[in-house]
Amino acid sequence: MLNPHFITVSDCLRTQYALVRTRSVALSEPLSEEDCCVQSMPDASPIKWHLAHTTWFFETFILEKFESDFHAHDPAFRVLYNSYYNGVGDKHPRAQRGMLTRPSLAEVLAYRSNVDDRIQTLLSKHDLFSPHSTELAMLVELGMQHEQQHQELMMTDLKHLLSLNPLKPAYSAEPLQPALTPPAITWLEFDAGVVEIGHASDSFCFDNELPRHRQFLEKFSLASRLVTNGEYLEFVKAGGYKDPSLWLSEGWDWISTQHISHPTFWHPAQSAAPAEKPAGWLEFTLHGILPLDLHRPVTHISFFEAEAYARWVGARLPTESEWEHAAGTVEMIPGNLEPQLHPAPYDHHTALVDMFGVAWQWTSSSYAPYPGYVSAEGAIGEYNGKFMVNQYVLRGSSCATPTGHARVTYRNFFPSTARWQFTGIRLAK
Amino acid sequence: MLNPHFITVSDCLRTQYALVRTRSVALSEPLSEEDCCVQSMPDASPIKWHLAHTTWFFETFILEKFESDFHAHDPAFRVLYNSYYNGVGDKHPRAQRGMLTRPSLAEVLAYRSNVDDRIQTLLSKHDLFSPHSTELAMLVELGMQHEQQHQELMMTDLKHLLSLNPLKPAYSAEPLQPALTPPAITWLEFDAGVVEIGHASDSFCFDNELPRHRQFLEKFSLASRLVTNGEYLEFVKAGGYKDPSLWLSEGWDWISTQHISHPTFWHPAQSAAPAEKPAGWLEFTLHGILPLDLHRPVTHISFFEAEAYARWVGARLPTESEWEHAAGTVEMIPGNLEPQLHPAPYDHHTALVDMFGVAWQWTSSSYAPYPGYVSAEGAIGEYNGKFMVNQYVLRGSSCATPTGHARVTYRNFFPSTARWQFTGIRLAK
Amino acid sequence: MLNPHFITVSDCLRTQYALVRTRSVALSEPLSEEDCCVQSMPDASPIKWHLAHTTWFFETFILEKFESDFHAHDPAFRVLYNSYYNGVGDKHPRAQRGMLTRPSLAEVLAYRSNVDDRIQTLLSKHDLFSPHSTELAMLVELGMQHEQQHQELMMTDLKHLLSLNPLKPAYSAEPLQPALTPPAITWLEFDAGVVEIGHASDSFCFDNELPRHRQFLEKFSLASRLVTNGEYLEFVKAGGYKDPSLWLSEGWDWISTQHISHPTFWHPAQSAAPAEKPAGWLEFTLHGILPLDLHRPVTHISFFEAEAYARWVGARLPTESEWEHAAGTVEMIPGNLEPQLHPAPYDHHTALVDMFGVAWQWTSSSYAPYPGYVSAEGAIGEYNGKFMVNQYVLRGSSCATPTGHARVTYRNFFPSTARWQFTGIRLAK
Amino acid sequence: MLNPHFITVSDCLRTQYALVRTRSVALSEPLSEEDCCVQSMPDASPIKWHLAHTTWFFETFILEKFESDFHAHDPAFRVLYNSYYNGVGDKHPRAQRGMLTRPSLAEVLAYRSNVDDRIQTLLSKHDLFSPHSTELAMLVELGMQHEQQHQELMMTDLKHLLSLNPLKPAYSAEPLQPALTPPAITWLEFDAGVVEIGHASDSFCFDNELPRHRQFLEKFSLASRLVTNGEYLEFVKAGGYKDPSLWLSEGWDWISTQHISHPTFWHPAQSAAPAEKPAGWLEFTLHGILPLDLHRPVTHISFFEAEAYARWVGARLPTESEWEHAAGTVEMIPGNLEPQLHPAPYDHHTALVDMFGVAWQWTSSSYAPYPGYVSAEGAIGEYNGKFMVNQYVLRGSSCATPTGHARVTYRNFFPSTARWQFTGIRLAK
Missing domain, CATH: 3.90.1580.10 (paralog of FGE (formylglycine-generating enzyme))
Structure with missing residues (x-):
C-alpha cells in the first residue's frame, strides 16, 4: 500500500509522525477533561478514547511486532482501546466508551508520550529500505492515516456532543465571516x-x-x-x-x-x-x-x-x-x-x-x-x-x-x- | 413495459388472467380460515390479505381508471388493502394486517369474484390495439405479474407461520423423495x-x-x-x-x-x-x-x-x-x-x-x-x-x-x- | 377453599359443570374461526386459546390426578395450553399464542368434549363426601371459577381485538338503549x-x-x-x-x-x-x-x-x-x-x-x-x-x-x- | 414539617447549613472532573449534577422567594438542574444529564459558593421566630435534608459508574478489615x-x-x-x-x-x-x-x-x-x-x-x-x-x-x- 521510496530518509517519516501525533493533542487542548470523556451516542467516541485508540494502534500493530523486548504500556489498554479488531482479542463495548473516566486524560497523554518515544526510537534504528523495514514504514504510514481519520472524527464527535448541550457552547471563539454569494450551478x-x-x-x-x-x-x-x-x-x-x-x-x-x-x-x-x-x-x-x-x-x-x-x-x-x-x-x-x-x-x-x-x-x-x-x-x-x-x-x-x-x-x-x-x-x- | 402485439386476441389475456387469479385461490384451498388470517411477523402478510391486496391492485389501478361508472366494491378496502402506495392515500399499518379477522375469508373471496367479473367484462369490451387499450393491457399484465409475486410470498409467509407452530404442521401431506447425489461444482x-x-x-x-x-x-x-x-x-x-x-x-x-x-x-x-x-x-x-x-x-x-x-x-x-x-x-x-x-x-x-x-x-x-x-x-x-x-x-x-x-x-x-x-x-x- | 357440604349430590356439581362449560362455547358462537384465533396483544389471548386452556386446567389438575388410566388427550397440548404454571413444565410463549392456527377450532372443541365426558364420568363415580372426593369437588369448583374468569377475559380480549379493526365490527347486533340520567353522587x-x-x-x-x-x-x-x-x-x-x-x-x-x-x-x-x-x-x-x-x-x-x-x-x-x-x-x-x-x-x-x-x-x-x-x-x-x-x-x-x-x-x-x-x-x- | 423552636439561634442553622454543604463538596474531592461528569445509566446522575441540583433547590425554593432583589445566578441553570419539578418549568431530560460537560465543575462550584453566601446572608438577616421566617427555616431544613439524600445518591451513583469500568477503580485506597463472624439470627x-x-x-x-x-x-x-x-x-x-x-x-x-x-x-x-x-x-x-x-x-x-x-x-x-x-x-x-x-x-x-x-x-x-x-x-x-x-x-x-x-x-x-x-x-x- 505504501511505496517507501518517497521517504528519502527515516527523518522524514519521523517528522511526519511527530506532526500528526502532535495535531491530535492540539485539537483537544481547548477542551476540559469532561469534554474529552463523555460519549454522546454509540456511533461517536470520546476525545480521550480517540487519543488512546490511535496510540493503541501504533502499539499493537507496530511496537508489538518490531520491538524485540516489547511489553505493553498497560495490558488493560489492549482491551480498553481496541475498537473493532476481533483478531486482537476482546474489546471494551463500543457503547460503553464514555464510562471510562479512568484512565484519566493525563494517563492517556502519558500513554501517547510513551508510545511516541518508542516509535521514534524504532524508526531511528531502522534502515527503512530493508524489506522488514519497508513493512515498518508502511505500517507507520497506515497508523498516521488512521490517526488523521480519527482527527476528523474528533471534530465531528465533539460537535455532536456540544450540540446536545442546551448552552450550545463554542469550540472556537473566533468569529466566522459570511460567505460570498455563490455562482449558479453549471x-x-x-x-x-x-x-x-x-x-x-x-x-x-x-x-x-x-x-x-x-x-x-x-x-x-x-x-x-x-x-x-x-x-x-x-x-x-x-x-x-x-x-x-x-x-x-x-x-x-x-x-x-x-x-x-x-x-x-x-x-x-x-x-x-x-x-x-x-x-x-x-x-x-x-x-x-x-x-x-x-x-x-x-x-x-x-x-x-x-x-x-x-x-x-x-x-x-x-x-x-x-x-x-x-x-x-x-x-x-x-x-x-x-x-x-x-x-x-x-x-x-x-x-x-x-x-x-x-x-x-x-x-x-x-x-x-x-x-x-x-x-x-x-x-x-x-x-x-x-x-x-x-x-x-x-x-x-x-x-x-x-x-x-x-x-x-x-x-x-x-x-x-x-x-x-x-x-x-x-x-x- | 409490455408489447401488446404478442396478445393476439383479448381472449388470450382473459384466459391468462383467469388462470393467474384462480391459482391464488387454489393455493389457499388446503388452509383453514385461521391459517389464512394470522400474520407471523411484520415482514410477512396473512394469506387472506394477499388475496385481497392483489384484488385491490386490479380495482385501484384498472377498474377505477377504465370503468366509466366505477364504484368501489367496498370503500373501506381502499385503505385496508393498500400495501405501500402513498399516492393512493391512507394505508392500514403493515404490522396490523393480522388483526383483520373481518372482512371474513368468504367476503374476500366475494371481492375477488366481483373484481374478476368486472375485469373480464372490461377486457371483452376493449379492442386491445387501440392506444388507450394498450395501457389497459399493460396494466392487466402488470397486475398478473404482481399477483404472481404475491403467490410466491403466500407460500413463504405461510411457511414462516407454520414453522412457529410447535406442532410443525405440513401444508402438503405428499411425501418427498430424497434427492440424488449432486455432481461436484465446476x-x-x-x-x-x-x-x-x-x-x-x-x-x-x-x-x-x-x-x-x-x-x-x-x-x-x-x-x-x-x-x-x-x-x-x-x-x-x-x-x-x-x-x-x-x-x-x-x-x-x-x-x-x-x-x-x-x-x-x-x-x-x-x-x-x-x-x-x-x-x-x-x-x-x-x-x-x-x-x-x-x-x-x-x-x-x-x-x-x-x-x-x-x-x-x-x-x-x-x-x-x-x-x-x-x-x-x-x-x-x-x-x-x-x-x-x-x-x-x-x-x-x-x-x-x-x-x-x-x-x-x-x-x-x-x-x-x-x-x-x-x-x-x-x-x-x-x-x-x-x-x-x-x-x-x-x-x-x-x-x-x-x-x-x-x-x-x-x-x-x-x-x-x-x-x-x-x-x-x-x-x- | 371449598366446603363440599353445600354440594348435596354430585348431580349438582355435574350440572354446574355443564352449565359453565357450555357458556364458554356459547360465547364463541357468534364468531368465526379467524375471530377465535388472532391475538391482539401479548396481554390478551385468542378465544380459541381460552377454550383450550380452561380445558387443559381440568385435564391437568383433575383428570391426571383422579383417572386411574389417565392418558393425555394430546401430549402436545400440555405445553401449548399451559398458561403460566412452571410446576407443570414447559409453556408455549405467551406472545405467540396467536400463531397457533393449528390445532383448529374444531379440534379444540373436540378436546373440550372429550375432557367434559371424562370429568362427568369421574364425578358420577365418586362419593363426593369421602376425603379424596372432597379434593376432587374442590378442584372442580376451582376449575369452574377459573373458567368463569376466562369467560370475562374472552369478552375483553375480543373487544380489544375488534377495536383494532378499522371496520369496528360489532359482536352483537342488538341495539343499546340510552341510559337514564344518573342521580348526583352522595x-x-x-x-x-x-x-x-x-x-x-x-x-x-x-x-x-x-x-x-x-x-x-x-x-x-x-x-x-x-x-x-x-x-x-x-x-x-x-x-x-x-x-x-x-x-x-x-x-x-x-x-x-x-x-x-x-x-x-x-x-x-x-x-x-x-x-x-x-x-x-x-x-x-x-x-x-x-x-x-x-x-x-x-x-x-x-x-x-x-x-x-x-x-x-x-x-x-x-x-x-x-x-x-x-x-x-x-x-x-x-x-x-x-x-x-x-x-x-x-x-x-x-x-x-x-x-x-x-x-x-x-x-x-x-x-x-x-x-x-x-x-x-x-x-x-x-x-x-x-x-x-x-x-x-x-x-x-x-x-x-x-x-x-x-x-x-x-x-x-x-x-x-x-x-x-x-x-x-x-x-x- | 419542622418545628423551628429547636433552632435556638439562627447561628445554629447557619452552622448546620455550612456543614451539610461542605460535605457534598468533600465527597467529590477524591474525584476528577471526568468522574464527576459521566452518567452511568438514566437512573443515576453525575456527581457534578448532584452538586448543582442541590444548589438549584436552595436558589429556587428559598432565594427566589426570600431575596427582595433576586436574580438567578444563571438563568439557564433553572432548566439544567431542575430534576422533576414540573411546577418550576422545563427540565433538561434526565437521561441527558451526562452530556453536560459545560458548565464545568469549577463553574458549578462557583454556583455553590454564590448560593451559599446568599443563603448565609439571608439567614443572618432574619429573626427566625417571625411567621415568615419560620417558613424560611423550614425550607432551609428541607434543603439540607434534600442535600443529604443526594449525598447518599452521590456515593451509590458513583459506585455504579466505577463498577462499569473494567479497571474496577477504588474510590478510597483505605484497606477494609474482615468482619467478625456474626451471631445466629434470633x-x-x-x-x-x-x-x-x-x-x-x-x-x-x-x-x-x-x-x-x-x-x-x-x-x-x-x-x-x-x-x-x-x-x-x-x-x-x-x-x-x-x-x-x-x-x-x-x-x-x-x-x-x-x-x-x-x-x-x-x-x-x-x-x-x-x-x-x-x-x-x-x-x-x-x-x-x-x-x-x-x-x-x-x-x-x-x-x-x-x-x-x-x-x-x-x-x-x-x-x-x-x-x-x-x-x-x-x-x-x-x-x-x-x-x-x-x-x-x-x-x-x-x-x-x-x-x-x-x-x-x-x-x-x-x-x-x-x-x-x-x-x-x-x-x-x-x-x-x-x-x-x-x-x-x-x-x-x-x-x-x-x-x-x-x-x-x-x-x-x-x-x-x-x-x-x-x-x-x-x-x-
Whole structure:
C-alpha cells in the first residue's frame, strides 16, 4: 500500500509522525477533561478514547511486532482501546466508551508520550529500505492515516456532543465571516466509455481503493459546486420533508419515526433579532450557534435527505465512479490548505469547485469491494473490508479532513442515516 | 413495459388472467380460515390479505381508471388493502394486517369474484390495439405479474407461520423423495469486456430491469450449481457461525445478538431414529418436518450467511451483472416447469444448472437504479424505485416462483437479514 | 377453599359443570374461526386459546390426578395450553399464542368434549363426601371459577381485538338503549375502627382472599355510585391529560410517551351527525361503535387515569379494605343478574349502587398477600400468589363477570396501565 | 414539617447549613472532573449534577422567594438542574444529564459558593421566630435534608459508574478489615394490636411520614440482624436463581431476560489466589474489588431477590408498619455514627441490630400515601407524593446515609428491580 521510496530518509517519516501525533493533542487542548470523556451516542467516541485508540494502534500493530523486548504500556489498554479488531482479542463495548473516566486524560497523554518515544526510537534504528523495514514504514504510514481519520472524527464527535448541550457552547471563539454569494450551478458533461477506477500510483492508499479496474460509464453531467443552505432551505420550505413521493421508502419511515423535518444542526430562530432575519434559522457550529448562512454549502445531511433533495430538483446523486472519473479528468480548484471548523466554499464561476476540503459528497453507490479486492492478512485486514454492506460511499473530503489526507480515489462510507459528519450534496444528471 | 402485439386476441389475456387469479385461490384451498388470517411477523402478510391486496391492485389501478361508472366494491378496502402506495392515500399499518379477522375469508373471496367479473367484462369490451387499450393491457399484465409475486410470498409467509407452530404442521401431506447425489461444482469462465445488461425484448419486464445499458465486467467464473445442505453443514460444523473473521461486521453483530447458529428452518435432531441419522438435523418444510436432505440446495439463507459461507470456501458471491451475463451466454438446463413446495435440484454434470426454479441466488450487488432509470408516473411508480436502498439483489427464481414468471433480467431484492424466502447460494470467483 | 357440604349430590356439581362449560362455547358462537384465533396483544389471548386452556386446567389438575388410566388427550397440548404454571413444565410463549392456527377450532372443541365426558364420568363415580372426593369437588369448583374468569377475559380480549379493526365490527347486533340520567353522587360515611377483612364463610373463595384478618380503618366516605362518561369527559375537556400536577410521575411519563389523551375506546366524532352531537365522541363497544353515552359509567380506565381523575375532583380512590368494609356493611342494590356486553348502571338515588355487575373499581391498594397468607402446594399454588407485585387491586365485578362469580371479598388485580378490562372509578374521601 | 423552636439561634442553622454543604463538596474531592461528569445509566446522575441540583433547590425554593432583589445566578441553570419539578418549568431530560460537560465543575462550584453566601446572608438577616421566617427555616431544613439524600445518591451513583469500568477503580485506597463472624439470627416477637405509625414529634420529617395514624398489626416476629453474604451465597449455590417457584412471576421474567444469577456487584473469582478462596467470589466496593466477605450483610439486592431469598428460607419480608413498630418498641444498638463506604455490621448477640447505618431493608409494603396524607402546595408538593406507585418501601438507613439523616419513621422507596443502592434483607415471620 505504501511505496517507501518517497521517504528519502527515516527523518522524514519521523517528522511526519511527530506532526500528526502532535495535531491530535492540539485539537483537544481547548477542551476540559469532561469534554474529552463523555460519549454522546454509540456511533461517536470520546476525545480521550480517540487519543488512546490511535496510540493503541501504533502499539499493537507496530511496537508489538518490531520491538524485540516489547511489553505493553498497560495490558488493560489492549482491551480498553481496541475498537473493532476481533483478531486482537476482546474489546471494551463500543457503547460503553464514555464510562471510562479512568484512565484519566493525563494517563492517556502519558500513554501517547510513551508510545511516541518508542516509535521514534524504532524508526531511528531502522534502515527503512530493508524489506522488514519497508513493512515498518508502511505500517507507520497506515497508523498516521488512521490517526488523521480519527482527527476528523474528533471534530465531528465533539460537535455532536456540544450540540446536545442546551448552552450550545463554542469550540472556537473566533468569529466566522459570511460567505460570498455563490455562482449558479453549471453542469460539466462527460462522455460514455470505459474508464479506470481505483488508486494507480505507488503512493499511499487504503486497501478499499484497490485494485484499479475498468468500468463502463454512460454519459453523465456533474454539478460544478455543492448545494447551499439557501437552496436546501427552499426544499424545506416547499414541504420536502412532508411529501413521501420524494423519499426512498426506508427514508420516509425514518424521518417519520424520528420526527425529522430539517438538517440535524438547524434550529428555527425564535427571536426577531436582525442577525437571524435572513433565514429564520440558526445553525449550531463549532463556532457556536450562528444565523444560518444561506451561501455556505449545506452539511450534516443524511444519504436519505441528499437523495430526496436531488429528486426534488430533478437531478440525482452521482455514482462514485462518475465522481472519481470527473475529479480525475477536469480542472479542479485547489481546496482549503488547512482544515476549518466550518465549511468555507470557494468563489469560482467555472470548473469543478469544492471537490475537497468543504463537505463529503454522498454518492448513490453502495460501499462494496472492487473486482479483485483482497483484504490484508490478519487483524489489519479488518480495517475496511468487513464494513462493506448497507453503507453508502462519500467522495472528496470535508473542512475537518486533515491536510494531505484526501485524494481522488478515497472512499469514505457511512450508513444512510448518518448526519453528524460534514456531509453535503453534489448533484449529477 | 409490455408489447401488446404478442396478445393476439383479448381472449388470450382473459384466459391468462383467469388462470393467474384462480391459482391464488387454489393455493389457499388446503388452509383453514385461521391459517389464512394470522400474520407471523411484520415482514410477512396473512394469506387472506394477499388475496385481497392483489384484488385491490386490479380495482385501484384498472377498474377505477377504465370503468366509466366505477364504484368501489367496498370503500373501506381502499385503505385496508393498500400495501405501500402513498399516492393512493391512507394505508392500514403493515404490522396490523393480522388483526383483520373481518372482512371474513368468504367476503374476500366475494371481492375477488366481483373484481374478476368486472375485469373480464372490461377486457371483452376493449379492442386491445387501440392506444388507450394498450395501457389497459399493460396494466392487466402488470397486475398478473404482481399477483404472481404475491403467490410466491403466500407460500413463504405461510411457511414462516407454520414453522412457529410447535406442532410443525405440513401444508402438503405428499411425501418427498430424497434427492440424488449432486455432481461436484465446476467453474464456468467468462472473459472481461463490455456487456449489455437489462431487459432487451418487447416482452413484459418490471421497470427496474430497464434501461438496457452497458457495463464492463472483469474476467470471472461462476459455479455450475448451487451450494447443498451437505456443503453448508460442513460450514456449520467447522464453527463458521463462531468465527468473526468470516463475517461482515454488521452480520456478526446480527448473528450474535439474535443467537443465530444455523439456517432458520433447521433443527438439531433430538432422537436417534435412523431416518435422522445422516445429518443429525431436521428441516421444517411445507411437507412437514423432515430429516435434512444433504443433497438438496441449502435455502432460507440470509445475505450475511451466503457471504460468510462464500468467504469460508475461498469464493465470493457474483455481482448481478455477472449472473445475468452468464445466464444469457451459456447453455442452461431448463428449470422446473411447475412450482414446487421444496427445492428440487437437477442432476446434470455440465452446464449451469438450477439458475431458475430452485432457489433465489444472492448477489453481492446492492439494489440500485440502472443508469437512466425512470420510474413510472403516479402511484404505479412506487412499485419498485422507492425500495432501492439497503437491500441486495437476488437473481434467478425459486421453487415457489410461478411458471413463466422468471427471466434472465429479473431483479428480486431483500434486506441482508431476510431468511424466510427460498434463498440460496451460487458461488463466483 | 371449598366446603363440599353445600354440594348435596354430585348431580349438582355435574350440572354446574355443564352449565359453565357450555357458556364458554356459547360465547364463541357468534364468531368465526379467524375471530377465535388472532391475538391482539401479548396481554390478551385468542378465544380459541381460552377454550383450550380452561380445558387443559381440568385435564391437568383433575383428570391426571383422579383417572386411574389417565392418558393425555394430546401430549402436545400440555405445553401449548399451559398458561403460566412452571410446576407443570414447559409453556408455549405467551406472545405467540396467536400463531397457533393449528390445532383448529374444531379440534379444540373436540378436546373440550372429550375432557367434559371424562370429568362427568369421574364425578358420577365418586362419593363426593369421602376425603379424596372432597379434593376432587374442590378442584372442580376451582376449575369452574377459573373458567368463569376466562369467560370475562374472552369478552375483553375480543373487544380489544375488534377495536383494532378499522371496520369496528360489532359482536352483537342488538341495539343499546340510552341510559337514564344518573342521580348526583352522595357520600356514605364510615367510622374508624378495627374491621375484619377477607373471606369468612365456608363457601368457595380464592386463596388470595384468605386468611380473614383484622385491619384498622380511619374514618372514610365512599361515593354512592360510579363516575360517568359525562363526568369523565369534563376532566378531558378541562385539560386533565395535559396537567402533570394531576398525575403520578410514572403515569405522566406513560401518557406522554404513549400519546394518551382520553379513554382507550373513545374516538372523537368526525361527522356532524345529530346522533353524535351530545358528546362529540364515539365509543367502541361490543355492540359496535356508538355515540358516547354520557350517563353510563366510564370504563376501560387505567389505574393512572382513575387516580388522576380522583385528584382532579378533590377525592381519592378507596383502599380495598375500605371498599370491602363498606360493601359488607351497608345496603346494596343487587346488581345485574346476567352479564351484559356493555355497562348498564342502576337508577337508584340512595344506597351504594353498582358495586357489582357494572365495572371493576380500582382501589389504591397494591396487590399483596394478607397477613398469614399461604399459597397452595404444587402448581396450583401458582394461581395467585406469584402475581403479588406491581399490580393494583380492583373490587366488585363488571358487566362481563359471569353470574355468581362475584363476591364482597373478591380481589381482582391488574397493572396500573391496563385499559382493556371493564374498569371504572368509585371515589372515596 | 419542622418545628423551628429547636433552632435556638439562627447561628445554629447557619452552622448546620455550612456543614451539610461542605460535605457534598468533600465527597467529590477524591474525584476528577471526568468522574464527576459521566452518567452511568438514566437512573443515576453525575456527581457534578448532584452538586448543582442541590444548589438549584436552595436558589429556587428559598432565594427566589426570600431575596427582595433576586436574580438567578444563571438563568439557564433553572432548566439544567431542575430534576422533576414540573411546577418550576422545563427540565433538561434526565437521561441527558451526562452530556453536560459545560458548565464545568469549577463553574458549578462557583454556583455553590454564590448560593451559599446568599443563603448565609439571608439567614443572618432574619429573626427566625417571625411567621415568615419560620417558613424560611423550614425550607432551609428541607434543603439540607434534600442535600443529604443526594449525598447518599452521590456515593451509590458513583459506585455504579466505577463498577462499569473494567479497571474496577477504588474510590478510597483505605484497606477494609474482615468482619467478625456474626451471631445466629434470633427472632423478636411482637403481639397483635392497634399501633400508631408515622412521625409524631415536632422535629423534621418528610411529608410522606405523615399523618401519624393507627394500624392493626397481627402477631409477628422480626429477625435480630440482616442476612449476610455467606447466607445469601447458600441461596445462590442451592440454585435459587434457577427455581421459578421461589420467585414472583415478574421477578422471574426479569432475572431470565436480564440473565441475572447473583447480586449485581459480585463477580466469580477467576484466580486461585488464597485471598479469594473463602468464597470463590469477589465483590466490587468503593474500596475497589475485594474477596467477598461472607460475614458482612448482603447489599445491592433488588426487592425481587430479597423476596425470593425470604421464601427460600421459609420466612418473608416485614411490612413497613411491622418494621417501624418493632424499631420503636425494643432496644436497638446505636448504629454507625459516621457514614461508611461499605456496610459494617455490629457484633451483638441480642437485640435488634443494624436497623440503621448498614443497609436499607426492603419491606413488602408498596409505597402509598398514609390515610389523610396531603402533599404541600406548589412545586415543593412534588417532592414525594407523585412517586407513590409501583415502588416498594425500604426502612432504616445504609452505610452511605449521612449522620443524623435517619429516623424510625423514615420511608425510602425504590422500584422492585433497583440494585445499585445499599439495599439488604431483614427477615420477618
